[in-house]
Amino acid sequence: MEVLFNFMQWVSSFSHIDEESGSKMDVHNLATVMAPNILHLGKRDVPLDDNLLAIEAVHSLIEYNEYMCEVNTLSSLVQ
Known part of the structure; x- marks a missing residue:
């Protein structure tokens, strides 16, 4: 995914x-195109609200990918 x-x-x-x-x-248009392929319920008729939430989720995954893939070291956890 990273x-x-x-x-x-x-x-x-x-x-x-x-x-x-x-x-x-841009990030929003990529999320709009990719969301139905990445996050789906396996149904043909998906409610609009579910599509909008999926688009926002994929948008966040693209935009904040760098932060989500960080691995904390033991020293930062001990502080």
Whole structure:
């Protein structure tokens, strides 16, 4: 998951380079496209609220990937 979300964060860094170049795939748009594939109930008809929550969850996973993958050392736990 770390590699996947790190890659998606890297892709989003090219979203708005300048007026003439760049893509529209910022973190929110990537989350909107990827959420149904990552978080799903296995049903075809999913309520809109569930989709919105899934999008927000994937958005947070992409945006805060670096912090979620940190491993605390024993010395930081002992303090």
